[in-house]
Ligand code: SF4
């Protein structure tokens with residue numbers, strides 16, 4: 001068991017009723033994560049996506065969560081205030097059953113990283129750009145077990161290991177490090 005440490009837990013509360021599907025949050029997130037930063041925007045690279053069904057007045061902003069190697073065996077349907085939502089509508093996973101939350105060029109999973117906790121940002125960019133206040137940033141303090149995580153690097157490596165196997169990844173890294181020394 002790891003040591004208990006106090007940690008600031010960052011959350012974004014989503015008020016689905018206030019979202020009008022403008023997608024400003026997707027634009028802001030993808031621009032922040034462009035390389036170089038803010039050099040382009042492409043919602044396909046965003047770590048928040050808005051599930052939109054304008055004819056049924058359904059707009060659900062969803063944050064990219066954990067990568068999963070296998071899709072669910074069972075699915076849930078939600079009916080809220082008379083509206084039926086898609087089975088995967090509220091799911092945050094980067095999963096094989098859909099194209100959502102995959103980096104379009106590499107296919108690697110995307111995950112919300114709270115804008116890398118950039119100290120220059122008062123609030124995450126998607127929250128700042130949501131002029132309808134559908135996204136509300138909150139912080140709270142919690143006691144958690146200390147665990148070192150490397151965020152995107154760990155998520156990307158995990159998906160590569162699942163796809164190609166650990167041995168192949170180790171061999172490739174060894175080969176790359178030899179060629180870098182040459
Ligand atoms: S908090 Fe930052 S990284 Fe997460 S979805 Fe919003 S803009 Fe993207």
Ligand code: SF4
Nearest residue numbers: 019020022023025130
């Ligand atoms: S910026 Fe706000 S209102 Fe616009 S799509 Fe995103 S969550 Fe919805």
